[in-house]
Amino acid sequence: MKRSEVNALIDDAIELLERHQVKLPPFAYWTPEEWQAKGAECDEIRTCKLGWDITDFGSGEFDRIGLVVFTARNGHHQTVPYTKKTYAEKILIVRENQYTPMHHHVLKAEDIICRGGGNLQIKVYNRAASGGLAETPVDVSLDGVRQRVEAGHVFTLKPGESITLTPFLYHTFWAQQGTGTSLCWEVSSVNDDETDNDFLEKVGRFPEIEEDVEARHWLCTEY
Numbered sequence: 001m002k003r004s005e006v007n008a009l010i011d012d013a014i015e016l017l018e019r020h021q022v023k024l025p026p027f028a029y030w031t032p033e034e035w036q037a038k039g040a041e042c043d044e045i046r047t048c049k050l051g052w053d054i055t056d057f058g059s060g061e062f063d064r065i066g067l068v069v070f071t072a073r074n075g076h077h078q079t080v081p082y083t084k085k086t087y088a089e090k091i092l093i094v095r096e097n098q099y100t101p102m103h104h105h106v107l108k109a110e111d112i113i114c115r116g117g118g119n120l121q122i123k124v125y126n127r128a129a130s131g132g133l134a135e136t137p138v139d140v141s142l143d144g145v146r147q148r149v150e151a152g153h154v155f156t157l158k159p160g161e162s163i164t165l166t167p168f169l170y171h172t173f174w175a176q177q178g179t180g181t182s183l184c185w186e187v188s189s190v191n192d193d194e195t196d197n198d199f200l201e202k203v204g205r206f207p208e209i210e211e212d213v214e215a216r217h218w219l220c221t222e223y
Contacts, residue, residue, distance in 0.1 A: 058204025
């Protein structure tokens with residue numbers, strides 16, 4: 001991805017969140033110059049990868065396969081001296097028909113909550129013993145209500161609705177066409193994007209950046 005594209009996506013995300021009266025923590029707005037003046041007091045932000053996370057999953061087609069994430073809080077999968085958090089919170093900004101590739105987590109359990117904007121659609125499968133998609137019925141909870149659905153079922157979450165995704169439950173999601181960009185939250189156990197994501201097809205989780213302009217905000221992998 002180009003740095004100019006990343007800059008624009010972060011600016012657009014901040015504007016969208018402001019329109020929905022969502023305020024981010026101070027580090028969301030720090031410039032690279034401000035980051036360079038920060039010391040060990042910010043190690044929790046660095047080590048737990050808090051902040052902006054923009055990815056096209058290595059596709060080169062962000063508008064079709066991509067996601068804007070802001071991680072507001074997170075623990076760490078190893079013991080570190082500055083946090084004992086066992087939970088994480090992310091903001092997910094999902095455009096119409098822009099999907100996140102099919103994947104599951106090995107350890108992380110999460111609630112995906114559609115907070116505002118467009119409807120979020122999410123397709124679910126169990127994991128087969130072979131590692132692929134199983135054709136068995138899927139048991140899930142939507143806002144505390146248990147449901148059993150066929151493999152590959154697509155749920156449509158309207159603002160205020162949520163789904164619980166347990167380990168080894170494959171899922172892919174996108175904003176429903178005609179409803180606008182979906183503003184979602186993820187509330188989960190500790191998030192580890194380096195080792196706990198198992199994608200059905202090989203993808204690149206963090207992008208390589210082409211530095212065509214100066215960065216206005218660093219990504220969570222750049223501190």
